[in-house]
Amino acid sequence: MPANRITFYSNPQSRAAVIHWMLEEVGEPYETIYLNFQGAMKTPEYLAINPMGKVPTIVHDGQVVTEGAAICAFLADQYPQANLAPAPDSPLRGTYYRWLFFAAGPLEEAITMKSLNMDIPSDKSAMLGFGTLERTVDVLEKAVSDSPWICGEQFTAADVYVGSAIRFYVQFGVLEARPAFNAYVDRLTQRPAYQRSLEILQKAAAAQQK
Template structure:
């Protein structure tokens, strides 16, 4: 077996779960390094990889990539034969980037402000990238309602990121469990790669608590 080209830095209680799933969809060998929050993530060695002192991060052939959406997009491009991104000349390529960064930008910002109990005066909504939470959620609902996957009939890395966000936000009550969201999450959680990643996270969590 050839040596792994990917080293993945993770913690079982973190957003790194998104990348566990992405790596399982990719189907390439990878090495996982689990880091705790106050110890290993704050060492000079790891801060040289991610100065933010957070996970997820990956090292791929010497290249460091952080931020979940960026990691998903990077890995999909590094392994085009896996069909986890529309072709560059595909009509779906624009939607692919659109929804990846919609979830990483406007959606996360809107949900975070709601979770922190930060009210937005009606006359100030234009100052925010997402405008209003209601509009953001309505747009997301429309995006997952019209086709099987976020870019059409092809499952992509955008589904990994968007699907993870929707599932997580609904699980913790930050996002209204609308029927379209529940149906979309049902589709993603039936994928064998998702189920493998969930098992990996469960095992890592159990080991960290021993």
């Protein structure tokens, strides 16, 4: 079996940063292939791997996985020794899935519509998966306020994904920088794996600019 079971397609200035962090948390060897947005991501060779022509994508032992939340969940299950997900029979397993996909679904939808300045009539909010932005943000705040991590004392892949979303949205001013969000991000960014991923991305971005 080859040393690197994981091939990771990325761009250092994209949401693939989430998976850089996740891979560093997993701690297994991986090969990174950096692609530019309008060139390599749109070639027939890459589109055969990910027809969306986007990153992140991983190929694990020949199996293609796309979409950030799915990649995080997949890697956590493939490498249980990293302890990045509650055990299948744990009462926290549902909590883990709930918030991992809350960030990928209602939260992203709500923030995207806000970013596009799309006003939602109050009588139409029930048609949307997130209902209202205000409710979505309040619910998210509570999820990261009750304990150090999404699943209590256990850091998981849900924290990688949810925390990345909060950090990104606050940084770009589309999510209110509430104290609970700031404290959660501060805890996350102190993790050695996060710091390693940040260094990797900074070096890759500098190399790409050259």
